[in-house]
Amino acid sequence: MTGRRAGRLLAVLVLVLIMVGPLYLMVTNAFKSQHDILTEPFGWPTSGFSLKYLHAALTSPDFNVVRAYGVTVLFVVAVNVLNLLIVGPASYAIARGTRRYHRAVMLVLLAGLFIPGQTLVIPVIYVLKALGLIGTIPGFLLFETTLTVPTTVFLFVAFVQTVPRELDEAARIDGASRYGTFWRVIFPLMRPVAATAMVLNSAGVWTDFVNPQFILGPQSGVYTVTTGVYAAISRLSTNYTVVYPNILLATAPVIVFYVFMQRRIIGGLTAGAIKG
Amino acid sequence: MPASSTATAVPTAPRTVGPRPPLGRTRARRRETAADIAMMAPPLILVAGLIIVPIGIAVYLSFTDWNGFTSPPHTIGFRNYTRLIHDPAVKHAAFLTLLITAIGTIACNVLGLGVALLLNRNTRINAILRVLVFYPYVVGAVILGFLWSSILGTNGAVDAALGAHHSLPFLSDPKWAIATVVCVIVWSSFGVNVVLYLAGLQTVPDNVLEAAKIDGASPWQTFWRVKLPMLAPTVTVNVVLVVIGLLRVYELILALTAGGPAGETQSFVYNILTSSFDNTQLGYGAAQSVVLMVFIVVVTIVITAARRRSEQAVAA
Numbered sequence: 001m002t003g004r005r006a007g008r009l010l011a012v013l014v015l016v017l018i019m020v021g022p023l024y025l026m027v028t029n030a031f032k033s034q035h036d037i038l039t040e041p042f043g044w045p046t047s048g049f050s051l052k053y054l055h056a057a058l059t060s061p062d063f064n065v066v067r068a069y070g071v072t073v074l075f076v077v078a079v080n081v082l083n084l085l086i087v088g089p090a091s092y093a094i095a096r097g098t099r100r101y102h103r104a105v106m107l108v109l110l111a112g113l114f115i116p117g118q119t120l121v122i123p124v125i126y127v128l129k130a131l132g133l134i135g136t137i138p139g140f141l142l143f144e145t146t147l148t149v150p151t152t153v154f155l156f157v158a159f160v161q162t163v164p165r166e167l168d169e170a171a172r173i174d175g176a177s178r179y180g181t182f183w184r185v186i187f188p189l190m191r192p193v194a195a196t197a198m199v200l201n202s203a204g205v206w207t208d209f210v211n212p213q214f215i216l217g218p219q220s221g222v223y224t225v226t227t228g229v230y231a232a233i234s235r236l237s238t239n240y241t242v243v244y245p246n247i248l249l250a251t252a253p254v255i256v257f258y259v260f261m262q263r264r265i266i267g268g269l270t271a272g273a274i275k276g
Numbered sequence: 277m278p279a280s281s282t283a284t285a286v287p288t289a290p291r292t293v294g295p296r297p298p299l300g301r302t303r304a305r306r307r308e309t310a311a312d313i314a315m316m317a318p319p320l321i322l323v324a325g326l327i328i329v330p331i332g333i334a335v336y337l338s339f340t341d342w343n344g345f346t347s348p349p350h351t352i353g354f355r356n357y358t359r360l361i362h363d364p365a366v367k368h369a370a371f372l373t374l375l376i377t378a379i380g381t382i383a384c385n386v387l388g389l390g391v392a393l394l395l396n397r398n399t400r401i402n403a404i405l406r407v408l409v410f411y412p413y414v415v416g417a418v419i420l421g422f423l424w425s426s427i428l429g430t431n432g433a434v435d436a437a438l439g440a441h442h443s444l445p446f447l448s449d450p451k452w453a454i455a456t457v458v459c460v461i462v463w464s465s466f467g468v469n470v471v472l473y474l475a476g477l478q479t480v481p482d483n484v485l486e487a488a489k490i491d492g493a494s495p496w497q498t499f500w501r502v503k504l505p506m507l508a509p510t511v512t513v514n515v516v517l518v519v520i521g522l523l524r525v526y527e528l529i530l531a532l533t534a535g536g537p538a539g540e541t542q543s544f545v546y547n548i549l550t551s552s553f554d555n556t557q558l559g560y561g562a563a564q565s566v567v568l569m570v571f572i573v574v575v576t577i578v579i580t581a582a583r584r585r586s587e588q589a590v591a592a
Contacts, residue, residue: 041433093315116524119565123330146326207416270475
C-alpha cells in the first residue's frame with residue numbers, strides 16, 4: 001500500500017517537473033544576460049538580474065508586442081461575434097426545420113469538420129485572390145470564421161434540439177419574428193453552449209499561425225502574436241536575450257488569463273470534444 | 277417587441293383565432309421558408325465559398341503547374357501525382373508524419389489515460405495539476421516550439437548545463453531530432469487527452485465501481501474489466517482527435533527544428549507549405565493537399581468504424 005503511494009507521489013513529481021521546467025526556464029532566463037544564460041541556464045537570476053532585455057523586447061522595432069496583442073484580441077473578438085451572428089440563426093433554423101433541405105444544409109455545413117485548414121490554404125488563396133481579398137483583414141476574418149462554422153453548427157444544433165418547441169410557439173403568439181424568437185428567447189438559453197464554442201474558437205484563432213502567415217501574409221504588415229514572435233525570433237534564434245523575453249511576453253498574459261478562466265476553458269474544450 | 281417583428285405580428289395574430297384559409301397558410305409557409313433561407317444562407321455561402329469550392333479548386337490546381345501568379349494555370353494532367361510518388365522529400369515527409377502519428381497517438385492516449393487515473397480524485401492538488409498539464413493548449417504550438425528549441429537546441433539550456441564535452445544532439449542529429457520532435461509533440465498535446473479522459477472517468481457510475489469492489493476485484497482488474505470498457509467512446513474521441521491533429525503537424529516543427537537537420541524533420545504539411553510557397557509550386561502543393569485530405573477522411577472513417585464494435589460492447 002505504501003509502495004503504491006510512493007509510486008503515485010513519484011509520478012506526480014515527474015509530471016510537475018516536466019510541466020514546470022520549461023516555464024521556469026522561460027521566466028528566469030528572460031531576466032539574464034546572454035552570458036548568464038549560456039553559463040548557468042538553470043540558475044536563479046539573482047546576480048545578473050536585469051529588466052533590460054524585457055524592455056528591449058517590448059520596444060523592439062522588429063515586433064511590437066503590445067500591438068500584436070491588440071490585433072490578436074481584435075481578431076478573436078471579431079471571429080467570435082461573426083461566428084455567433086452567422087451560425088446562431090442558421091443553427092436555429094436547422095434544428096427547428098423538418099424538411100429535407102434542412103438536413104442537406106446541415107450536412108454541407110458539417111463537411112468541413114474533417115478537412116484540416118492547412119490543406120485548404122492553397123485553394124483559399126486562389127479564391128481570395130479572385131475576390132481581391134487576399135492579404136486583407138476582411139479576407140482573413142472571413143476564412144477564419146468559416147473554419148469555426150462546422151464545429152459551432154454541430155454544437156448549436158444539438159443544443160437547440162433540446163430546447164422545447166413550446167417556447168417558440170409562445171414567442172410567435174406574442175408576435176415575435178423568427179429572428180426575434182431566436183435572439184430574445186432561444187439564444188439567452190444557449191449561454192453554456194455558446195461559451196463552449198467561444199472557448200474552442202478563441203483558442204483556435206489565438207494560436208493560429210498558418211492563416212495569419214499565409215492568408216494575411218507579412219506583406220500586410222499586420223502581425224498576430226504567433227506570426228509576430230515568429231518574425232521576431234526565427235532569425236535570431238541563438239540570441240537568447242531576444243528569444244526568452246519574447247516568449248515570456250507572448251505567453252505570460254495568456255497563461256494568467258487561462259489560470260483565471262481555467263474552469264471555463266477546460267470545461268468548454270471537454271464539452272466540445274465529447275459532443276463533437 | 278422588436279420593431280422587426282411587427283410586420284409578421286399583424287397578419288398572423290388574427291389567424292390563430294379563426295380557421296385558417298388555405299391561401300394564407302401557403303403564404304405563411306412560404307414566408308417561413310424565406311426566413312429559413314435568410315437564416316441559413318450566410319454560413320452556407322461561407323462554407324460553400326471557402327471550404328467546398330476550395331476543395332474542388334484544390335483538385336483542379338493539383339492537375340496544373342500553378343505558381344501563384346500566372347493565370348490561368350496550365351493543365352499538366354497527372355504529372356504532379358506521378359511526381360509526388362517518386363519525390364524522396366514527399367516520401368520522407370509521409371513516413372515521418374505516419375511515424376509521429378503512430379507513436380504520438382499511443383503515447384498521448386497512454387499518458388493521457390494514465391495521468392487522468394492519477395488525478396481522478398477531486399482534490400485541490402489534483403485541480404492544480406490538471407491546470408498544469410493543460411496549459412500548453414492555450415500557449416500554442418509556435419511558441420512552445422521556440423521555447424523547446426531554446427531549451428534543447430545547440431547551445432540551449434540543457435546543452436549549456438551539461439557542458440561542452442557532454443552535450444547531446446537533441447536537434448542536430450537526425451535520429452535524435454525525430455525523437456525530440458515526437459517527445460515535444462506528446463508533451464504539448466497530452467494535456468488535452470488528460471482532460472478528456474478525466475471527463476470520461478466521471479461518467480463511470482460509482483455503483484458499478486462499488487459492485488466491482490464488493491466482488492473482490494483488484495484495482496488492476498477494475499481498470500481493465502470495468503473502467504476501460506466503459507471508456508470506449510472516450511477512447512474513440514481521443515484517438516480520432518490525436519490522429520487528425522498529428523497528421524497535420526506543422527507549426528511545432530517549424531518553430532522547433534525548422535524542418536532540420538537537412539529536412540529530416542519535415543512533416544507532410546511542412547512539405548506542402550514550405551516547399552510549395554518557397555518554390556512557388558502551388559499546383560504541386562495542391563496535389564499533396566488532396567492526398568492528405570483524402571487520407572484524413574479515410575482514416576477518420578476507418579477508426580470510427582473500427583471503434584464502433586468496442587463501443588457497442590459497452591452498450592450490450
